[in-house]
Amino acid sequence: MVELQGIPVSPGVAIGPALVLDADGYRIPRCLVAAEDAESEYARLRTAVDAVSAHLETSRLETTAVAGEETGDIFAAQLQMLHDPRLHSELRRRIKDQLQSAPYAVTRVLHHYASALRRLSNPVLADRAEDVLDIEKQLLMQLGAVAKQPLSELSEPVIVLSHVLTPSETANLDRRYVRGFCTETGGAGGHTSIVAKGLEIPAVVGIGAFMDGIGAASQVIVDGDRGKVIIDPDKATLESYEQRAQRRRSLTARLAELRDLPAETVDGTRIRLSANIEFPYETAAALERGADGIGLYRTEFLYLSSQQEPSEEDHYEAYSQVVREMNGRPVVIRTLDLGADKMGHRPLAEHEHNPFLGLRSIRLSLRNLDVFRPQLRAVLRAAVHGDIRLMFPLITTIGELRQARMLLNVVAEDLKDSGIAHRSDIPVGMMVEVPAAVVMLEHFVREVDFLSIGTNDLAQYTLAVDRSNEYVADLYQSSDPAVLRLIKQSVTVADKNEIPISVCGEMSSNPGRALLLLGLGVRHLSVPPSLLPRVKKAIRSVSIQQCKEIAQRVMTLEAARDVDLYLLDRLGDLVPELIVK
Template sequence: MQRLEGIAVSPGVAIGEAFVVDHEGFRIPRRFVTRDAVEAELDRLSQAVDASAEQIERNRDRVCAELGKEYGAIFTAHLQMVRDRKLRGELDEMIRDRHYSPEYAVSRVLRRYAKVFEGLESRYFSERANDIVDIEKRLLRNLLGRRREELSHVTSPVVVLAHNLTPSETANLDRRFVRGFVTEIGGPGGHTAIVAGALEIPAVVGTGPFLTDVSGGDLVIIDGDHGLVILQPDEETIARYRHEAEEQRTMRARLVSLRDLPAETADGVRIQLLGNIEFPGEVDHCLEHGADGVGLYRTEFLYLGTDKRPSEDEHYEVYAQVVKTMGGRPVVIRTLDLGADKVPGTNPVLDEEANPFLGLRSIRLSLRNLPLFRTQLRAILRASVLGDVRIMFPLVSTLLEIRQAKMLLGDVMEDLEERGVPFNRDIPVGMMVEVPAAVMMIDQFVQELDFISVGTNDLIQYTLAVDRGNRDVASLYNASDPAVVKLIDMAARAARRAQVPVNVCGQMSSSTSYTMLLLGLGLRQLSATPAAIPEIKKVCRTVTIPQCEAVAVRALELENARDVKNYLKEELKRLLPELGH
C-alpha cells in the first residue's frame, strides 16, 4: 500500500481501476483482455507489428539515402527485432494463453529483454537496452494509436491517473465512466481543478511523480476530501473507503429527494437557487440538482485550448443548447472574463503584464477588442429569443465601462435589426460586482442596470489585496473577513433600495456555512456550484428569515475573519447538525 498526498480540488471518494496516462501521453495499458477478444487482439498485434516494420523501413531508406548505408544498418537490425519470431511467439502466447493485452505483453516481454541487456557487463551490450526500449515504444505507439483521445472514449468505470490534464481533456471526461482523477502536477486555482468541481468527480492534483508505480487496471482509491491517493490499498483500507463512499451516496440520495421541493424558508420566503456553470453539459447537473436557473454561465471555455477565436455561430450553438435545455428558466450569460494572455489574437500589444489581475482583462479586454466583443454579444442576443437569457458584464470598475458596454450592445442590436435577425430587445443587463470601487459606487450602478451579481471570488481577492495562488498570503483570503461581509451588505442594501435583483455567485454562495448570513443580508438569490444546491436548499428550508437576520447582525459586529467563520459554523451546526462539516 502506498499513500500519496496532493491537493484536494473536488470532494468525494472514488475507488476504481486505474486508467494511466503517462508523461508522453502514453496510456499505460490494462493487463487483461476477455477470452472472446483474444483473436481480435492478436490481429491488432499483427497490424501494429506490420505498421512498425513499415515505419522502420521508411526510416532506414531515408537514413541510408541521407547519411549512408552504415547508419541505415541499425534500422535493419530494428526491423529484424520487430519481426523476430521468437518475440512474436512469446507475445502470441501471452495473449492467447494468459489473456494479456497486446500492450501489456509487449511491455513485459521487451522490458524483460532490456533487463537482460542492462545486466550484461560489456558497455556495448548493455547499451543495446535502449534499442529495445525504442522498439517497445514504437510497438506501443502503433498499438495505442492516438491514445490521448481514448480518454474521452473510456467505456468501463475507471479512475484516471495522469501527469497532467488540460481543462478541455478534463471537461471531456465521461462522467458515466470516469469516477475520479489524479494529476501529478497542478494547483488549487487551476482551471482543471475548477472543471473537476464542475464535473462533480473526486479529484486530487499536485501529488508529485508517482505514475511509474502504477499500471493500468490497478485498484486505486482517490480521497478527494483529504487530497489523498492510495495505491495498492490493503483490504481494510478498501473496506473503510467503500463504507465512506456508501455513506456519501446515501447523503446525496437524501438531498436529491429535495430536488423537486422549492427552496423556501421555514417561514415561507422563496429563495431562488441558481447554478454556476462552465460547460454546456453542466446544465444537466443544474436540472438534476433542482436549480431554478443558471446564475452564472462562464463562457471562457470557448477560448481555452484553441488558438483561434470562436466564431459567432460557435458561441451561438453552445448558448442555444444551454438556454433550450433550461427551458424558460433564467440563464445569465457572462461575457468574456479572461486575461489578454488567454485570448487568441489579443496579446501582441503587451507581451507581459506584471500584475495580470490588475491588468487588461475581462470587460476591459472586451472594450479594447470590439470585433471580439461584438461577436459574443451578437450570439447572446440571437440566443435571447430561445428562453430567459440575461447578459452580465464582469469586472466592471467604473460607470463609464458599463455605459460603453451598453452602448455597444445597443449598436449590435441595431445591426441585428437591420439584418432582420430576431432577438429580445428587453434582454436584462447586469454586472458582476467584484471590484470594491464598484461597491463604493453601487447606488449609481444600480440605476443603470436590471440586476447585479456579487462575484465573491474576485471581490475577496481585490478587497483584501491577496493573491490566493500565493501560498505565503493565501491564508488572508477569507470569505469570512468582516470587510467582505460589509461590502456584500452595502451592495445588497443598495440593490434593495433601487428594487434591483441582487445575486451572489462564487464559492462563498456554494458553501452552506454562508447561507444563513447571505439570507440575513437580504439576498433572495444565490448562485452556486450545481452539486452544492441540494445542501443549500436544505438550509433554506430549515431556517426562518428572522433567524438569518439575527445571524447577519451578529456577524457584522464581529471584528475578524476567524470569529465570523467560527460563529457561522456554530450556528449552522446548531440548526443542522448533519451538515456542520
C-alpha cells in the same frame, strides 16, 4: 498505502485504478503479458536497453567533445545506471515472474529509484532523480509506450493523476470513464476546479509533487470532500471509503426528494436558488434538481473546448439550447471571462507578467471587438427564445460599463437594420468582483438592472492572492472577514437602491457559507447543479432570524479559519444531515 493532502475542489468520493499522466501527458497503464510471451517481452526490453545505451554513448562522446569530460561524465553515470545489475534483476523478475509488460515494469522500478533519491536530504543526490526519470522516458520511447494517448481513448473507469490538467483537458474528460482526478498543481476556485464541479467529477488539486513515487499504481481513492488522495489503500481504508460512497449515494437520493419543494426558509422567506453552468448539457442537471433558473452561464467553454474560435452561430446555438431547455426560467449569460493567455486559438497579448491584473475578461472583450461582437449578437438573437439576461464580468470602472452597454446598443441597431430576429430590451447586469466596484457601487447601481457578486475573484483581488498559484492558494479564502465586509457593503447598497443582487461565486455553494449569506441579506444564490439539493436542504432547515444571528457573530470574527469553524459548527447544529462522516 500512501495518503496525500490537497485542496478539495469538487465533492464526492471516487475509487478506481490510476491513470498516470506525466508532465508530457503520456500514460503507462498497468499491463500484463501472457506467460508464453514473457521471454519475448524481456527480449524486447533488452533491445530497448541496447538502443538507449548506444544513444547515451553517442551523447557522452558528443558532449565530452563540446563541453569537456566533466559534463560528458553525466552520461557515463547514466550509462552505469542503465546497466545497473540490480535494476536488471528487478526488471527481469517483474517481467518473467510477475508477467508485467516491459513499459510497466520500467516505469515502476525507475520511479521507485527516483523517489528514493528524491527523499534524500542531499540536494546533489536528489537531483539525480531527474537522470533516472530521463532513462525511464528514453526506455519507454524505445518500447513505443509513450506515444501520446489522448484521454479520449479510454475504455475503462480510471482515476486521472496528473501534474496539471488544463481547463480544456478537464472539460474534455470522458465522463463515462473518468471517475475522479487529482493534480499536483492548481488551487481552489481555479477554472479547472470549476469545470470539475460542473462535470461532477470528484477532484483534489494542489497536492504538490507526488507522482514520482507512483508510476502506475493499482488503486486510488479521491476524496473530494476532504481533499485527500489515497494511493493503494489498505483493506480497512478501502472498506470505509466504500461505505462512505454508499452513504453519499443515499444522502443524494434523500436530497433528490426536495426537488419540487421551494427553496424557502422555515419562516417562509423564499430564496431564489439558481444554477451555475458551464456547458449547455448541464441544464438537464439543473432542471432535475429544481433550479429556479440559470444564475450564471459561463461562456468560456466555447473558447476552450473546441479547436476553432467560436462563430456567432456557435454562440447562438449554445445559448438558444440553454434558454429553450430552461423553458421560461431566467438565464443569466456572462460574457467572455478569460485571460488573454487562455485564448488558445490566438493569444491576444504578448507575455503578461501578471495575467490576473492584465488584459482579461471585459477588458479583453472591449479591446477585441471582433471577439466580443459575435457574442453580443448571439445573446440578443437567442433572447427571442426566452428570458435571457446579460452580465458583464470584471467591471472595474464606470467607463467600462458604459462602453460595454454602448456596444450592446450598437449591435442591437445592426441586428435591427439587417432585419434579424432579436430582443434589445434584455436586462443588463454586472459582476461585482473587483473591490473598486464595491467601493463605487452607488454609481454603478444607477446604470445596471441587477448585480451578481463573484466571490472567487472578489476574494482573489481583495486578498491579493492568485488562486491558481499553489504557493499562496491557502491564503485564498472567500470567507475572509475582509471579503465578507465587501459583500455586506454591496448588499446594503443594492438594497437601498432596490437593485436585485445575487451571489454566484463558490461561496454560495457551501451550505454553511450560504446560511451566512442569507444572514447578510442575500436572497438569490446560484450554485453548481450538483450542489443545489444540499444548499436547498440548508435553506429549508433554518429561519432568517437564525441566519442573521450567524452573520452577526461572524462579523465579529477576525480570520477566515474562525469563520469556517464557526459556520461548520452551526451547520452541524442546524442541518446535521448534511455532515457526512
